[in-house]
Amino acid sequence: MANIVLVHGLWSDGSSWAKVITELRAMGHTPVAAQLSLETFDDDVASVRRTLATVEGPVLLVGWSYGGAVIGEAARGVDAVTALAYVAAFAPAEGESVSGLSRKHPGSLIPAHVVVTGDYTYIDREHFGEVLAADAPPEDVAVAAATQRMVRIGLDRVKVGSPAWLDLLSHYWVSAEDLCVPPVLQREMAERMGAAITEVASSHAPLLSRPREVAEFLDAACASVSH
Numbered sequence: 001m002a003n004i005v006l007v008h009g010l011w012s013d014g015s016s017w018a019k020v021i022t023e024l025r026a027m028g029h030t031p032v033a034a035q036l037s038l039e040t041f042d043d044d045v046a047s048v049r050r051t052l053a054t055v056e057g058p059v060l061l062v063g064w065s066y067g068g069a070v071i072g073e074a075a076r077g078v079d080a081v082t083a084l085a086y087v088a089a090f091a092p093a094e095g096e097s098v099s100g101l102s103r104k105h106p107g108s109l110i111p112a113h114v115v116v117t118g119d120y121t122y123i124d125r126e127h128f129g130e131v132l133a134a135d136a137p138p139e140d141v142a143v144a145a146a147t148q149r150m151v152r153i154g155l156d157r158v159k160v161g162s163p164a165w166l167d168l169l170s171h172y173w174v175s176a177e178d179l180c181v182p183p184v185l186q187r188e189m190a191e192r193m194g195a196a197i198t199e200v201a202s203s204h205a206p207l208l209s210r211p212r213e214v215a216e217f218l219d220a221a222c223a224s225v226s227h
Helices: 013-024 042-053 066-074 098-102 125-131 140-146 183-193 211-224
Strands: 003-007 030-033 059-064 082-085 114-117 120-123 170-177 197-198
Touching: 003 013, 003 066, 013 030, 013 211, 030 183, 042 059, 042 066, 042 082, 059 066, 066 082, 082 183, 098 183, 120 125, 125 140, 140 211, 170 183, 170 211, 183 197, 197 211
Parallel strands: 003 030, 003 059, 059 082, 082 170, 170 197
Antiparallel strands: 114 120
């Protein structure tokens, strides 16, 4: 069984993977979730690298949403990481940013429901489920909305360097009913990566709505992790 490091997205923290972690552990895996500060992109990359340093290889490094951009940077030069998995995640190429990619196609509800407070943003709690997790249990949505992390403005504007997916086997979960990251963008990114693609009729947060299926996706991806 592979070691798995999980990286969350914006307006969330490592506990967003809780249900998936439970499923993966039942399958015999040893998952660990990184905790991002959501203050600067460099800080988040450093946080993932610190987490990777605590885990023996081979490692499947997994990113959800914004976390996809982070893993593309964090995995570079880390020999323990032998495969990547993206869950409805951004996968910018060199010179691209998350915010730039997010403007390529219409369909995201984030601009309509993001709230700015000083130098930070959060998602309007009343609309959190509608935006991120329309297919998740209401109580899970309420908890995720109540515990969401604020995000420093500008975090997603950083242009990335040469991403690790150029050199590593990659797997991509396309959320076909995503109202945050348009599915057409997800497919474009997955295809240019040459990733093995799994498409599921889920919202942006299958971590909450389909944890068993996400765990099965990651379990299958572990087969590509070399020893």
